[in-house]
Amino acid sequence: MRLTCPVCGERDRREFYYMGDAVALRRPDPEAGDAVWDDYLHNRDNPAGVTRDLWQHEGGCGAWIVVTRNTMTHEVLETALASDVKGSVG
Amino acid sequence: MAELLAKSPCEGLLPKEVDGLTLSEAKRATMTSLSPYRGQEAVLSDVLKTEHGMALPRPNRSAGKEGARAVWFGQRQVMLIGPDPAVSLADHAALTDQSDAWAVVLLEGEGAEDVLARLVPLDLRREHFKKGHTARSQLQHMMVSITRVGDARFQIMAFRSMAKTLVHELEIAMKGVAARRAS
Known part of the structure; x- marks a missing residue:
């Protein structure tokens, strides 16, 4: 498996650390209530198809990357810097 | 007061020479x-x-x-x-x-790419990785910075604490490449 780091280019999977579902980019409001926070903390979809994960280019430039991929076909559809997706951090 | 000795990260480990390939420590900078x-x-x-x-x-x-x-x-x-x-x-x-934080070594000689090909998941051949190109990647499991600083000359930087492992991994790969050439 190869992932394209938006900074470094296409790299081997072993340079990346897998964080899991890109849910961290949708952190609820602190006052959103127990049900919303419970869902955010504990509940994950397990899609057969397109999914969005967070990966870190740990062995490379250090960037956090949102990877859109298909769990059925193993296609990597899109990669983007998490900072661009979430809003600029500099 | 204790008498402290200033030691370079690869003190006592380098240089190494294997079949025309050399591994040396870069001048302290x-x-x-x-x-x-x-x-x-x-x-x-x-x-x-x-x-x-x-x-x-x-x-x-x-x-x-x-x-x-x-x-x-x-x-x-x-x-x-x-x-x-x-x-x-x-x-x-x-x-x-960060002067004291990094071990900086130089790998030189014809076939330096073959040595790194055994350790680094990148295509570092001259057609793809020209003089002046650099990459952050891994050498085995170590995070490194690799820069081509000459036609057959690479600068490799790893955390100072990993200096001995860095030299060990590179020496094994150098010997492997030399053995493959000899056979």
């Missing part, structure tokens, strides 16, 4: 990481050019030459190797002295 403040990249580049004669390198590239080099070192980070950093750089970037 001042190393300073430059992390540009938000939106300051262009100005920082101008100051770096005025003060040290090179523009801020883009990702995967290095600038300058032996003695005064700027190596792209990760997201929004560049390592200045050689000169003491000009004070004016600090107006546009966070500067951190």
Whole structure:
């Protein structure tokens, strides 16, 4: 498996650390209530198809990357810097 | 008071020579990481050019030459190797002295790419990785910075604490390449 780091280019999977579902980019409001926070903390979809994960280019430039991929076909559809997706951090 | 000895990261480990391939420790140099403040990249580049004669390198590239080099070192980070950093750089970037943090070795000789091919998941052949190109990647499981500084000459940087492992891994790979040539 190869992932394209938006900074470094296409790299081997072993340079990346897998964080899991890109849910961290949708952190609820602190006052959103127990049900919303419970869902955010504990509940994950397990899609057969397109999914969005967070990966870190740990062995490379250090960037956090949102990877859109298909769990059925193993296609990597899109990669983007998490900072661009979430809003600029500099 | 204790008598302290100044030791280079690869003291007593290098140089090594295997079948025309050499591994040596780079001359000790001042190393300073430059992390540009938000939106300051262009100005920082101008100051770096005025003060040290090179523009801020883009990702995967290095600038300058032996003695005064700027190596792209990760997201929004560049390592200045050689000169003491000009004070004016600090107006546009966070500067951190990293001189003692890194083991810097030089791998030289025909077939240096073959040695690295055994350790690094990147295509470092000359057609793809030219002089001045750099990459942050892994050497076995170690995070490294690799820069082609000559036609058959690579600069490899790893955490100082990993110096012995770095030398060990490279020496094993050098011997492997030599053995393959001999057979």
